[in-house]
Amino acid sequence: MARRKRQLVLMGAVTAESSSGGGSGMPPLGSLKEVFKILADFNTCTDGSPDKGTGTRLLHGPGYVIEVATALDPVSQGIITINDEDIALPVLFRLCRSVGWRMMDMESGRTFG
Numbered sequence: 391m392a393r394r395k396r397q398l399v400l401m402g403a404v405t406a407e408s409s410s411g412g413g414s415g416m417p418p419l420g421s422l423k424e425v426f427k428i429l430a431d432f433n434t435c436t437d438g439s440p441d442k443g444t445g446t447r448l449l450h451g452p453g454y455v456i457e458v459a460t461a462l463d464p465v466s467q468g469i470i471t472i473n474d475e476d477i478a479l480p481v482l483f484r485l486c487r488s489v490g491w492r493m494m495d496m497e498s499g500r501t502f503g
Contacts, residue, residue: 399494400456400468400481409486418464419491425458425465432485453478 402417419425424448429435434451436453441447445461458465470493472478486493486503493503 391453396472397496398425398470398472399496400470400486401466401492403490416464416466419468422458422460422463422465425468428485428489429456432481433467451478452481454482 403431413489419427419485420428426435429449429451432451434449434454434456436447437450441460445459446457447460449456449458449468454470454472456470457471470478470482483492483503486490491503492501
């Protein structure tokens, strides 16, 4: 039986100023250009196929795919679909540690990263 793919939400870390009630919603990950540059540093980018005009872009990384909404700038979150946890999780944890982002498990609501 095939394993179900795990999905996580990639989000900005909550800081003291964003949790004080001054901001609305999640802190952003950054502008589209900044997010794509950061992800490229972790071997995560498009596969070269043309944009389908759906307002989202798929970025492929080692063992995972991240879906980013291109209609919103700055980017508020990304949806990660993990295909191979053994390969993907070390890269994702290193990414989150280096830029201060967090991940949330969509099933349990647990945040980590």
